[in-house]
Amino acid sequence: MADPQSVICCQQLSKQYPGGILAVDRLDLSVFPGEVFGLLGPNGAGKTTTAGMLTTRVIPTGGRALVAGIDVVAHPAMAKQLIGVVPQTNTLDRSLTVRENLYFHGLFFGMGTKRARAAADYLLEQFRLADRANMPVAALSGGMAQRLMAARAIMHGPSVLFLDEPTAGLDPQSRIALWDILGELRDRGPTIFLSTHNMEEADQHCDRVAIMDRGRILAMNTPRALKASVGADTVVIVTTAGDATGLAQHLEQGVTGAMRSQMVGGKIHLHVGGVSGVLPQVVAIADDQGITVTDLSVVEPSLETVFINLTGRELRD
Template identity: 65%
Template sequence: MSTTASDASEHAPRPSDPPPGAPEVIRTVGLTKVYPGGVTAVDRLDLVVGRGEIFGLLGPNGAGKTTTAGMLTTRVVPTSGSAHVGGVDVWAHPARAKELIGVVPQTNTLDRALTVRDNLYFHGRFFGMSRAVARRETDDLLERFKLTERAAMPVLALSGGMAQRLMVARAVMHRPSVLFLDEPTAGLDPQSRIAMWEILADLHVDGQTILLTTHYMEEADQLCDRLAIIDHGRVLALDTPEGLKRSTGIDTSVVVSAEGDLAALAALLDREIDGSTSARVLDGTVHLGVTGAEGVLPAVVQVAERGGFRVTDLSITEPTLETVFIDLTGKDLRE
């Protein structure tokens, strides 16, 4: 899926390579985690992320995304393989690696004993800022992340969206080489989610390298320069969102709701519709992938009714990352 640095220099860039010329910031080689009890959470992961990229790990819960982020951020000890961040071997020199990473975990890990302002101030001090510099940086970040009015509040008084903003502010305060975000918008209301996307897009414009894990397709699609689709600890595909969607060969996805034996309907449509590339039953509907969508809707209705099925609903969409995921795994990302 991904390539090594030597490959990258010898061959023309492939979609799975970081942008040409960008120095690599993350590199994993054969990174593997087997938990006690024999569960392989991450299986020989090879990944290269270039500076300035937003790189996404997309997959269902339990796919190994959080474990991967954990191994890159000194929290989960790899069973084998290596992980480098900013040129530092994370497991040979964890203290040095911690200087180069900013982490926003899935749970709220803000310091409950401190106010909003002090959470930032002491983070700056942990990372070697003088009193004056830490104060100045704190004020700047409060302003930039729209938290100035809440500065004196205890962190428990923050809403979910604000707490998440504060965690991002804290994580970028020491100018990390990579910002890791584990499911950055899980549990946020739609408005806070969009605000978080804007923040991440702004950081991206400033050149911040970001690795995020998510199981929201829209999030991966909207934010990521490149992403790896992961399931059962393995990378199934790695490309730009556009490249991944193209790779399915599907240019249109038709979702058919109907009464009767849906598996039979799926088989029928797959056989009869011109340009059909795949047909699956998911969530009580038939998902049909088609290349060359001209006139496909009337054809679907016609074929279905000729086969004795009553079509109750019909929709047509561009392929999404979900289409890609279904195509790769045969299952829905939300399952």
């Protein structure tokens, strides 16, 4: 059951779209003050709908959602004062300059003109956009636009910052730059609610992660605990042109420390406790069976492994 003292609290929160698609199915969730909370799942899992409900843009069809104790459905105007949103798509005001985007955001949220101007200039400096202050937002690159949206989202001092796939569509460099900034932000107080299908992002930046699929939360814990729940030290991924199912059985029996195997997207995922000497054993067993191994890799259990364990599918499918 969700804890009503939390900053974000969902109780049996549901959304069924017209046409019958149940995007979010009786979600219970608590996020605590100062936490960086990640909602991890593939596209279509219901993450954006969940974030949409918490940020008042999607009307739930069941349950309750509270942000900082305020019911977002009953008092949206009140709740909106307490949240900041970095959306998935560029929603900057194209009729305004870079600085004006921040300045008017400040005014929308009740800042005086002087304070809004000072805050806009300060944030432009901090987000390394000062040299573009008077340009139209159309002149910004994807990474810069995302930084500006992050600056806009925190400008009014929200209690909760929602990041909806904030780095989707960004090049690796911009991605790192954005996370540098978000990393600084988290030290300053707001609770961060991140929805992402990027497991590295969730793993690196979140205090707790909820794994979501088909509108339900399947597991929720710290990334470390989630990964530990897999129980294996190593995952060996074997690609073969031959009888994969047969080979998987032999590997499960023959490899020292093998715990279980799964077929994921036509590849064998073999979970092994212990690390050393695994690969030679895999190659030897395949040779014995006369099966050619075309690719072989060893990875540590990741949140992806957790997701596969829970759903039998890969995160990106």
